[in-house]
Amino acid sequence: MTAKKGSIHMTDIEKISEALFEDIKHLDEQGTEYWTARELMPILEYTKWQNFAPLIEKAKKACASSDNAVSDHFTEVSKMVILGSGAAREVEDFHLSRYACYLIAMNGDPRKRAVALAQTYFAVKTRQQELVENYDSLSEDQKRLAIRHEMREHNKALAAAARDAGVVSRMDYAIFQNAGYKGLYGGLGAKDIHKRKGLKKSQQILDHMGSTELAANLFRATQTEEKLRRDEVQGKENANATHYGVGKKVRQTIADLGGTMPEHLPTPDKSIRQIARAQEKRLTAKDEQ
Known part of the structure; x- marks a missing residue:
């Protein structure tokens, strides 16, 4: 599935963030938006899955402690990747809701500029979604x-x-x-x-x-x-x-x-x-x- 780029009215922060986060957003068969952990990882300036995976686990715990169903925001999936040798290997991945991305960003390394950007972007968009579903048309x-x-x-x-x-x-x-x-x-x-x-x-x-x-x-x-x-x-x-x-x-x-x-x-x-x-x-x- 290809990512669908949004075309909505945005603040200065959101305009800059769009290229990073809206361009890797996906829509499933029901039209529900999600991001994949493997695509989010390099955007947040993490190069190794073993360093990024602990952030996902921390985010899942934060989700549960906020009385949210973890399965509603973190869906474990697998994907095939091509190794340098040309062989294919199945690797772990997650489909993430906007809220899940926000929680991951909040647990990221604050010294990374991309993490700070993600914190702002996903926090603002999550709050907008909480306020009203058609926020951008208001x-x-x-x-x-x-x-x-x-x-x-x-x-x-x-x-x-x-x-x-x-x-x-x-x-x-x-x-x-x-x-x-x-x-x-x-x-x-x-x-x-x-x-x-x-x-x-x-x-x-x-x-x-x-x-x-x-x-x-x-x-x-x-x-x-x-x-x-x-x-x-x-x-x-x-x-x-x-x-x-x-x-x-x-x-x-x-x-x-x-x-x-x-x-x-x-x-x-x-x-x-x-x-x-x-x-x-x-x-x-x-x-x-």
Whole structure:
């Protein structure tokens, strides 16, 4: 089966990632997408299967610990390869879901630029898939609403992980959140971002972000939560440092890929609340017809 290249609207990061990951995507007879481990391996800059196979096993364990069925995301198969002598040999392979690729990337060597690229690409696309199946056909306003809703839910999970790490008081959490913003926004804290956007005191900065900026912050939040729990971080200072470090890593990845820094992205004319109210009015009018 040949890989089918996607032709969808993408951010700067996704455009660069497409050549690496969309070009090796396959579709089975039911139209379900998958990647093969043998094709993913060289893209992630691994040259030997014996070094790559342990990543798959770690990813399978992470999948199981997240209460996902491993068999739904990792399908063991075999393939024939031609050796240097011309003889054929059967080797182990896997058909991987997008989520499986994400888990493999998260367990890869972070020093490899391709691994960082894969982490960003598969995380963003997996989150999009979780939000809504037809994400790429949504308007900008619809994407903002969807990601903002997801951001609210993951901020709850992030707060719980921070609390388990020792971030207890409201002031502690404000400092913790500020650390994440400073990492992602090159030293700018929440008040600085608020000021740059020209917002009133009562307005929330997340309600005045476009979909690309919201996606970067969602990635920051989800990866910080996972790292706090995975590394069993303890102590509010360590939690703050973790949040700052993840934010900085996301920023560095954007820089490496030639993307626009979040503080330089335009502030939308309409807030999330305005979009939500307009949507409610449309739905109400439609119901009354």
